[in-house]
Amino acid sequence: MKRMKKVSLMLLMMIGVTAFAQTEKEQELTKDAAEAKSELIASYEKLVPFFDDSAGYVIFPNVGKGGLIIGGASGNGIVYENGVAIGKAGLKKLSVGLQAGGQAIMEVIFFEDEESLKNFKDGNFEFAAGVSAVVLKSGKAVNAKYKDGVAVFAKPKAGIMADASVGGQKFSYEAFED
Numbered sequence: 001m002k003r004m005k006k007v008s009l010m011l012l013m014m015i016g017v018t019a020f021a022q023t024e025k026e027q028e029l030t031k032d033a034a035e036a037k038s039e040l041i042a043s044y045e046k047l048v049p050f051f052d053d054s055a056g057y058v059i060f061p062n063v064g065k066g067g068l069i070i071g072g073a074s075g076n077g078i079v080y081e082n083g084v085a086i087g088k089a090g091l092k093k094l095s096v097g098l099q100a101g102g103q104a105i106m107e108v109i110f111f112e113d114e115e116s117l118k119n120f121k122d123g124n125f126e127f128a129a130g131v132s133a134v135v136l137k138s139g140k141a142v143n144a145k146y147k148d149g150v151a152v153f154a155k156p157k158a159g160i161m162a163d164a165s166v167g168g169q170k171f172s173y174e175a176f177e178d
Contacts, residue, residue, distance in 0.1 A: 026176065029061070030085055033078035036061035036106045040155065047108075050151060054110040056081040056117040058089050058171075062157070066102035071095045075107065079173060081117060087175040089120075093168050104157040109150060116149030121173050 036059050040047055051057065056079065063075030073093040078085050091107070111117035119125050144151050 026088060029076055029088060030078050032061040033059040033085075036108075040106065040108065040153075043155075044153075047153065050108075050110045050153075051083075054112060054151075055114045056086075056120075057108055057110045058120070060089070060091055060107040060109075063091060063105050063107050063154075064102070065093075065105065067095065068100050069096065073169065077107075079121070085176070087121070087173055089174075090172040092170050092172075095168055106155045106157060108153045110146070110152075112146040112149045112151070120171065121175075123171075123173065126168075126170050 037051065041051065058077045058079050060075040060077035063073055065071065065073040072095065073091065075091045077089045077091065079087045079089050109120075111120060144153065
C-alpha cells in the first residue's frame with residue numbers, strides 16, 4: 001500500500017513537471033490528446049495492448065482533411081514514449097487525384113519498437129504512397145498488426161470523405177523543453 005502511494009505520487013510529480021514545461025497551447029493539445037486516448041480506449045478495447053505494449057505513439061486528436069482534386073491534411077499531436085508525453089508532432093499531407101469532401105479525424109500512430117520511434121523523432125519518418133490506416137468504426141472489430149514497426153488507426157469525427165490513405169503524410173517532431 002505504501003509503495004502504491006509512492007508510485008502514485010511520483011506519477012503526479014512527473015505529470016506536473018511536464019505540464020509546467022509546456023506552453024499553454026501545448027497543455028491544451030496534451031489535454032485533447034488525453035481525451036482522444038480515453039475516447040478511443042472506451043470505444044475500442046482492442047487498442048489497449050497497442051497503448052500498453054508499444055515503445056511509443058503519437059495521438060493527433062484533430063486532423064483536418066479536405067480536397068477537390070487537390071487535397072491536403074494537417075494536424076498537431078502529442079508524442080508519447082513509454083506512456084509519457086515527451087513532445088509534440090505536426091502532420092502535413094498534400095495529394096492530387098480523385099477526391100472530394102472534407103473530414104475531421106483522430107489519428108494514432110503506434111511504434112512497435114524503439115528504432116521505429118527513434119526514426120520518427122529524428123525526422124526520418126514518412127508514410128509511403130498507398131499506406132492506409134485502419135479506420136475505426138462503431139461496432140466493428142479492430143484487427144490490425146504492425147507493419148514495418150508501425151500501426152496506424154484513424155477514427156472519423158465529422159464530415160464525409162472516402163479516403164483512409166495516410167501515404168504521403170510528412171511529420172515533424174519537437175521535444176518538450178525540460
